[in-house]
Amino acid sequence: MTTAAQQWAEETEQALLDHMLRLAPAQGWTRRTLAQAGQALGMSEGETGLLVPHGPADLAALLSHRHDQRALAALGDPHNMKIRERIRRAVEARLDAAIQDEAAVRRWMGFMALPTQAPLAARLAWETADALWRWAGDEATDENHYTKRVILSGIVSGALAIWLASGRGAALAFVDRRIDNVMAFEKWKATTKVRPSEWVSALAHTLGRARYGD
DSSP states (O other): OHHHHHHHHHHHHHHHHHEEEEEHHHSSSSSHHHHHHHTTOOOOOHHHHHHTTHHHHHHHHHHHHHHHHHHHHOOOOOTTTTTHHHHHHHHHHHHHHHHTTHHHHHHOOOOOOGGGGGGHHHHHHHHHHOOOOOHOOOOOOSHHHHHHHHHHHHHHHHHHHHHHHHHHHHHHHHHHHHHHHHHHHHHHHHHHOHHHHHHHHHHHHHHHHHHHOO
């Protein structure tokens, strides 16, 4: 059950993000911009810090989650689509969701490219890929669960960067090429006897024997 305090925090976080999106294009995705966004809501710097203790990183995560939710809301029922069409449509919807905040997203991407933000960037890309694969109906629980999300993370991140640099057409052309690669990989996995999980198991067994003996 959501308490009144939790509801206030969630609503205020979103309002803070709205102000950050208005200020960031000119001022960057910084703590100073965050402080000004808080001031616009009548909050002191200390109060803003209590609400978002990790500063701009917390709002960076909120923005990614907002775009995920916006994309999922725009997607319809996937059941009449082939898997390739589902993934293409899912990626396109996620790009469209992000590009609605294009000016701020440019500054957001600069912030996310900082070495200190690498773990957060990886986590958010994974969460986006996971949300899109779940919408597409993926139920894999073996190594495919992970490989699919790693691959799609790279496709979404790369396509967004290309869109910002070269436009929608170039981004979607990139998506189509990468999906071709994914489909070729899936076809290879379906016809080969090679299983990555077996390599991992064999390696673990070998290392165990080397350390502990038979």
